[in-house]
Amino acid sequence: MKCSPIRKVNRSASCALAFCTGLILSVILIAVSASGCVAATDQTSDYKLGPEDTITVTVVDHQEFSGDFYVPSEGTVTFPGAGGLVVSDKTLTELANDIKARLVDRGLRDPEVYVTVKAPRLLQIHVLGAVNRPGAYPLKPAWRVTEALSAAGGLVLGVEPADCTVHILRSSGSKDSVSLQEALRGAETSNLVLQPGDVMTVEPVETFPVYVMGKVARPGLYNIRKSSATVLSAITLAGGTLDDAALSKVTVTHLTGESETVSLLQVTLEGKEKTQVALKSGDLIVVPDSTARFAILGSVNQPGFFQLKENQTLTLSDAIGMARGADPKQAGLNKVAIIRTVDGKQVRQMYDFGKFAKSGDMSQNPQIQSGDIVFVPSRGGMDLDRVLGRIANSFSIFWMLDRFNTK
Structure with missing residues (x-):
């Protein structure tokens, strides 16, 4: 008789233990089931459905509204009791809510609807245009324009990044166009993240x-x-x-x-x-090569021929500077001569360059023209007229030879 209470207590404890154990197992099974769905899709809750996905719809206590469904290319699926619904670009939660709303509209009271991915589609993108290996490629996490370009073998020979625009046609129908050069520089506004189903075309300018x-x-x-x-x-x-x-x-x-x-x-x-x-x-x-030249001879440190650039304003002082300056001990700067051909005839012009050097008299610092011969005489040297006469008569031969050799 004294044992009966003990048996009752043990029986009550056993019942409580069994109930708790069953509850815990139920929670575990639900968690395992939920985690199994996520693992099957290999996606987070942000996973967006698209063509070629196979999904499972479960309406609790209503098997007639439950089942497996394949998402066709147009992205619309007809569900029992709910009718046709657009599936593409929706998350699992969004689709479950849409099905629930349709069932409620048709008289079902507070239905519990769950949507899971039974068989996810192959996540891929297409890379087309001026790439070495155009085609479809499996999309890897966080892939951007540059990774897709690399997977496709880079640009074809002769095409430069600066000449290319990348067009991305999204699975939703929207389109983005970015500069390939900016994408390669790492600009996030150009090096866009790619999404499943994107078609990326690298288009070079003509x-x-x-x-x-x-x-x-x-x-x-x-x-x-x-x-x-x-x-x-x-x-x-x-x-x-x-x-x-x-x-x-x-x-x-x-x-x-x-x-x-x-x-x-x-x-x-x-x-x-x-x-x-x-x-x-x-x-x-x-x-072509410019044949515009002048010569400077006499008491300068580096006599010879010099280039006269087109559209360049060159004065006598510049010319003497190009010849590394006049000899300070021997140069007779007060009688610098310029021999110039005018209308087929040689004309001699005399300038007092020393006056320009002392007072800045610009009239004694004339502009040099192509074909000019500048002569800086020596102090107390040969008769200037005789020297200039020899230059006028013989130097033209060397001038013509130089022009011939530079062509």
């Missing part, structure tokens, strides 16, 4: 080849943009002109044999081409 030869830094063949196909743009691609370039005599020869002459002197003055030449594929652009 270019055509031209040859740039002569007095430029890097002669060769260059692809020039059709939208900015000017002579100046082509020369800029070749590194610009050299110091001894004849900017007023640039020639453009087309494949037809037709040739045009362009002056780029206006560019240096106003920053624009005076004459626009329509460049065509295969054009040959030649920047």
